[in-house]
Structure formats: structure tokens, C-alpha cells
Amino acid sequence: MSDAILSTRALAVSIGPHKVCASLDLDLAPGERLAILGRNGAGKSTLLATLAGLRAADAGTLRLAGKTYAEHGLPTAARLRGWLGQERGDPFASTVLETAMVGRHPHLSRWSWESGADAEIARAAIAAMGLAGMETRDVQTLSGGERQRAAIAALLTQQPRLYLLDEPLAHLDLNHQIATLDLLTRRAQDDGSALAMVLHDPNFALRFCDRALLLFGAGEHLSGPAAAVIDAANLSRLYGHPLRRIEAPGGNHPIFVPE
Amino acid sequence: MPTRRRALLVLVLLAAASLASLALALALGSIAVPPGAVFAALLGDGAATDPGVAIVLELRLPRALAGFACGGLLALAGALMQVLLRNPLADPYVLGISGGAGVGALCAMLLGLAGVGIAGFSFLGALAAMLLVFGLAHGDGSWTQTRLLLTGVVVASGCGAVVALILTVAPEQKIHGMLFWLMGDLSQVADVAPALVALAVALAIALPCARELNLLARGAEQALALGVAVPALRRLVYFVAALATAAAVTTAGSIGFIGLIVPHLVRLAIGNDQRLLLPAAALAGGALLVLADTLARSIVAPVQLPVGVLTALIGVPVFLYLLGRGAQR
Numbered sequence: 001m002s003d004a005i006l007s008t009r010a011l012a013v014s015i016g017p018h019k020v021c022a023s024l025d026l027d028l029a030p031g032e033r034l035a036i037l038g039r040n041g042a043g044k045s046t047l048l049a050t051l052a053g054l055r056a057a058d059a060g061t062l063r064l065a066g067k068t069y070a071e072h073g074l075p076t077a078a079r080l081r082g083w084l085g086q087e088r089g090d091p092f093a094s095t096v097l098e099t100a101m102v103g104r105h106p107h108l109s110r111w112s113w114e115s116g117a118d119a120e121i122a123r124a125a126i127a128a129m130g131l132a133g134m135e136t137r138d139v140q141t142l143s144g145g146e147r148q149r150a151a152i153a154a155l156l157t158q159q160p161r162l163y164l165l166d167e168p169l170a171h172l173d174l175n176h177q178i179a180t181l182d183l184l185t186r187r188a189q190d191d192g193s194a195l196a197m198v199l200h201d202p203n204f205a206l207r208f209c210d211r212a213l214l215l216f217g218a219g220e221h222l223s224g225p226a227a228a229v230i231d232a233a234n235l236s237r238l239y240g241h242p243l244r245r246i247e248a249p250g251g252n253h254p255i256f257v258p259e
Numbered sequence: 260m261p262t263r264r265r266a267l268l269v270l271v272l273l274a275a276a277s278l279a280s281l282a283l284a285l286a287l288g289s290i291a292v293p294p295g296a297v298f299a300a301l302l303g304d305g306a307a308t309d310p311g312v313a314i315v316l317e318l319r320l321p322r323a324l325a326g327f328a329c330g331g332l333l334a335l336a337g338a339l340m341q342v343l344l345r346n347p348l349a350d351p352y353v354l355g356i357s358g359g360a361g362v363g364a365l366c367a368m369l370l371g372l373a374g375v376g377i378a379g380f381s382f383l384g385a386l387a388a389m390l391l392v393f394g395l396a397h398g399d400g401s402w403t404q405t406r407l408l409l410t411g412v413v414v415a416s417g418c419g420a421v422v423a424l425i426l427t428v429a430p431e432q433k434i435h436g437m438l439f440w441l442m443g444d445l446s447q448v449a450d451v452a453p454a455l456v457a458l459a460v461a462l463a464i465a466l467p468c469a470r471e472l473n474l475l476a477r478g479a480e481q482a483l484a485l486g487v488a489v490p491a492l493r494r495l496v497y498f499v500a501a502l503a504t505a506a507a508v509t510t511a512g513s514i515g516f517i518g519l520i521v522p523h524l525v526r527l528a529i530g531n532d533q534r535l536l537l538p539a540a541a542l543a544g545g546a547l548l549v550l551a552d553t554l555a556r557s558i559v560a561p562v563q564l565p566v567g568v569l570t571a572l573i574g575v576p577v578f579l580y581l582l583g584r585g586a587q588r
Contacts, residue, residue, distance in 0.1 A: 113263045
């Protein structure tokens with residue numbers, strides 16, 4: 001598919017001796033949302049960092065909007081894809097607005113400073129993450145969940161076409177988990193961006209994603225439409241624990257609960 | 260986040276403070292020279308026979324300029340090291356550069372060299388320590404802040420042992436000079452130009468990367484994802500900071516506290532945007548060291564104190580006050 005935002009062919013990724021995936025073929029079109037599921041240590045974060053071009057793959061091709069990361073170069077790639085990591089350690093004091101504003105970096109030339117328009121984009125992202133009124137707070141004084149939302153606001157401020165999110169729901173309470181996934185879904189629908197995110201809850205994957213990638217460890221994976229791939233048998237194998245499918249009354253999606 | 264206009268305003272104010280500190284340094288001392296005579300000397304209008312002209316032009320001006328350059332270099336190097344190591348407690352000496360310079364300088368003094376000889380040896384010592392730490396920290400091709408920090412600390416303590424050894428075997432009449440060098444002393448400055456040029460070059464290299472440094476301070480992976488060429492930037496910052504430190508230490512010995520405290524003070528006052536922090540720290544560091552040196556040679560004149568003692572005596576209480584105030588906010 002030539003119009004895919006992200007496309008991999010025979011991608012092989014490993015961490016030391018552990019294989020994450022042996023031959024991954026993946027196409028992510030505009031507006032599509034992909035969930036990456038797997039056990040702890042299966043390599044979800046490693047795969048996501050590879051897809052973000054932050055580490056090299058062992059073999060295979062990886063294209064972002066039709067070109068490899070090397071062909072794009074770092075600044076162009078940074079305007080196309082955004083990456084949310086797991087680490088939240090700011091050694092220096094920084095306000096919420098400053099934290100969100102780092103997302104504008106790829107859009108600015110070397111000597112230009114953030115304009116009023118850039119600040120508006122950042123403020124809108126902060127408000128969208130429910131942090132309005134906290135713009136001048138120091139992120140070091142925020143709770144874990146608020147820090148996580150400030151980091152997502154920085155990613156929204158970056159306005160990439162491909163969002164790669166490593167555990168975006170970490171530290172968030174339930175209402176903010178839903179609000180964040182709703183917001184990302186709206187982004188994908190409105191501006192045709194694509195999402196790939198590491199999730200821990202298969203029910204969220206089923207409800208908020210079109211496609212799912214299951215990493216079984218030892219290089220095995222399964223990918224396809226979320227509704228087809230996420231079933232009791234696959235999830236039980238994925239997590240090494242039996243899960244049961246329950247038809248939710250009135251809901252569009254079944255839910256899976258651990259036995 | 261400062262706007263460009265506010266940043267310019269802060270820098271103009273600091274530049275004015277720097278000029279004021281230089282003016283004070285020219286006017287004050289064991290022999291008072293009236294402001295009018297200082298101006299006349301600077302403009303070349305003074306009578307050649309006036310002793311005030313010689314004092315201002317030949318003694319106080321080079322010393323004040325050297326103090327300004329060294330203070331600026333140390334504060335800039337400290338600010339860069341704090342970003343590079345992502346540690347607000349890092350200072351220019353944390354990577355063993357002053358230790359290497361100390362070994363070089365003391366060896367030169369032991370050999371009976373003076374002035375340019377001491378400067379040359381201490382610069383070689385600083386270069387050796389810098390390359391040693393860089394090489395060892397890159398041993399396996401990876402780069403972690405912890406590894407770099409630990410390598411630097413180990414090299415620094417190794418240099419400290421060598422310095423102690425030289426002090427024990429050195430003849431008694433040389434020990435006074437060695438101790439002054441180790442505490443930092445601006446009275447023996449051989450040549451001002453290298454330090455001033457080093458400050459200008461270091462700022463010219465660091466400032467274009469300032470926004471990228473903001474991102475590096477937040478984490479290497481996020482910086483990379485936002486388009487910063489992290490490994491190249493780290494190498495650049497390391498060498499600029501190390502050479503700035505080497506230039507300062509070579510000129511005036513290892514003056515403590517400026518490199519740690521000035522970036523901190525500036526950060527507490529105006530925030531952590533490197534585009535403003537780096538030039539502001541350079542100006543504030545320069546002004547502070549000029550003031551400290553003026554005090555060092557005038558409070559108990561004609562006896563001169565090592566300026567490093569003064570910077571510590573001024574820096575520590577101011578820092579503790581600001582830290583306490585910051586915690587209450």
C-alpha cells in the first residue's frame with residue numbers, strides 16, 4: 001500500500017538474544033488505530049521504539065509515509081511521527097506549558113522562538129488533556145497521572161501524522177483513560193493521523209482500535225483486525241492465563257475477563 | 260517560558276551589571292583611583308606619568324577581564340555539564356578536568372616554570388584528563404550519564420592523589436604558589452586573550468544548539484524523537500564544556516563554586532530555557548567573579564586572598580538562601 005503512513009515488510013526486531021518479531025508485515029493507513037498487546041518483556045516498547053526509528057531493526061524494511069527514516073532525516077521524521085515514551089523523569093523544573101511546547105521544536109527553524117500561534121496549539125492540547133489552568137504549574141509538583149497527561153499534551157502539540165504511544169494510559173484514572181482514548185480516536189478521524197499504542201487492557205484494544213498486534217514472545221506474532229484477532233483463545237495464549245468472553249448486554253463489543 | 264523580548268531585556272540588564280562590576284574592579288583596590296582618572300586612563304587621556312594610569316591599564320584591567328572571562332567560561336561549562344549529565348549538581352570539575360589541569364600546573368611549578376609554562380602544562384593536563392574520561396566512558400560504544408559521571412569522578416580523585424603527592428615532595432618555597440593555584444587565583448594571569456576568545460567561541464558554538472539542549476535536558480530518547488541528533492550533540496557539548504573549563508583553569512587555576520552555583524542561581528531566577536540560561540549564566544558568572552576578585556584584593560589589602568575562597572564564601576550562603584526560598588514557592 002503506497003498511501004500507508006507506516007509500513008513494514010519482513011521486519012525483524014530483537015533485544016539481545018530475545019526475538020520480538022521475526023517477520024512483521026504491517027500497514028497502517030490514515031485514520032487507523034493499532035493496539036500492541038503482549039506480556040511484560042515481550043518487547044512491546046522495543047518494537048514501538050523501532051517503529052519510531054529510535055533504534056535499528058535487525059532486518060526488513062520500515063517506511064514512514066513511503067520513505068525510510070534515513071531518507072527523511074531526523075527533523076522531517078519528527079514532523080511526521082510522534083513518540084510517547086514511558087520515562088517521566090524531569091531533573092529540572094519546568095512548567096506544564098513549557099513541557100507541552102517542546103512538541104513545537106520540529107516545526108521551528110534554528111533561530112526562531114515559539115510564536116503566539118505555537119503557544120495557542122500548546123494551550124489547546126493542555127486543555128484537551130484536562131490540565132487547563134495548570135499551565136504555569138511546575139511538572140515536578142504534579143501527580144503521576146497529571147505528568148502523564150502533560151506528556152501526552154506535548155505529543156498532541158507536536159501534531160504528527162503518526163502517533164506512537166507506549167502505555168499512554170499509565171498512571172491515568174479510569175475517566176482519563178477513556179477521555180484520552182476518545183481524544184486520540186477523534187484526532188485519527190479528524191486529521192487522518194494513524195495511531196499505534198501499547199495497551200494492557202484487551203477490552204480497550206477492542207473498543208478503541210481497528211487493528212491489533214499480539215506479541216507472543218520468542219518472535220511469534222499475530223496481527224489483523226482487532227475484532228478477529230482478539231478472542232478468548234488468543235488472549236489466553238498471549239497472557240498465559242485463561243480469559244473468558246462475555247457478551248456485554250447492549251454493547252457493541254464483547255468483553256474479556258480473566259478466569 | 261521567556262519570550263524573545265524578555266530574554267533580551269534580561270541579557271541587557273546582566274550586561275550592564277557586568278560593565279558595572281568591571282568599572283568597580285578598575286576603581287577599587289589598595290590604591291584608590293578616582294572614577295575620572297579611570298575614564299581618562301581607558302580613553303588614553305591620562306598623563307603618562309600618573310601612577311593611576313599604569314595601575315588601571317597594566318594591573319587592574321587585564322585582571323578584571325581575565326576574571327570576567329574565567330567566570331563566564333566556568334558558568335557556561337557548568338550549565339552545559341548540568342544538561343549533558345541531566346544532573347543539576349554537576350559542575351565543570353565533575354569530569355576531572357580541573358584535576359588534570361592541576362597535575363599539569365603543579366608539575367610545571369615543580370620544574371620551576373612560570374607564567375606561560377604553567378598555563379601550557381595545565382592546559383595539556385586538562386586535555387589529557389578530558390580525552391581519558393571521554394575514551395573510558397565510550398569504552399563499549401554506549402553512553403550513559405552514570406558511566407560518564409563515575410569515570411570523571413574516578414579520574415578526578417586519581418588526579419587529586421597525584422596533586423597531594425606533588426605537594427608532599429615539593430620544596431617548601433614553592434608550596435605557597437601551588438596552594439594559591441589550586442584555590443584559584445587571578446593575580447598570576449599570564450595572558451587574557453585566550454580566555455576571552457575561548458568564551459566567545461564557546462558561546463558561538465553553544466547558543467545555536469540551545470533549543471536542542473532544552474530537549475536533551477528532558478531525556479535523550481524524547482530529544483531523538485523530536486529530531487535532535489543526540490550523539491553528535493552530546494559530543495559537541497562535552498568538548499565545548501571541557502575546553503571552556505580547560506581555558507578557565509589554565510588562566511586562573513581551579514576557582515570553585517562559580518560553575519555550580521551561577522547556573523543554579525540563574526535557573527532559579529529566570530527558568531531553564533537554555534537559549535536564555537546559557538548567555539545569562541556566562542554574563543552573571545563573569546560579573547560575580549570580577550566582584551569576588553575585587554573583594555579578594557581589597558578587603559584586607561595589601562594582602563590578597565585567593566579568589567576561590569571568596570567565591571565559596573559568597574556563593575554558599577546565597578545559594579542556600581535561594582534554595583530555601585525556592586522550596587517555599
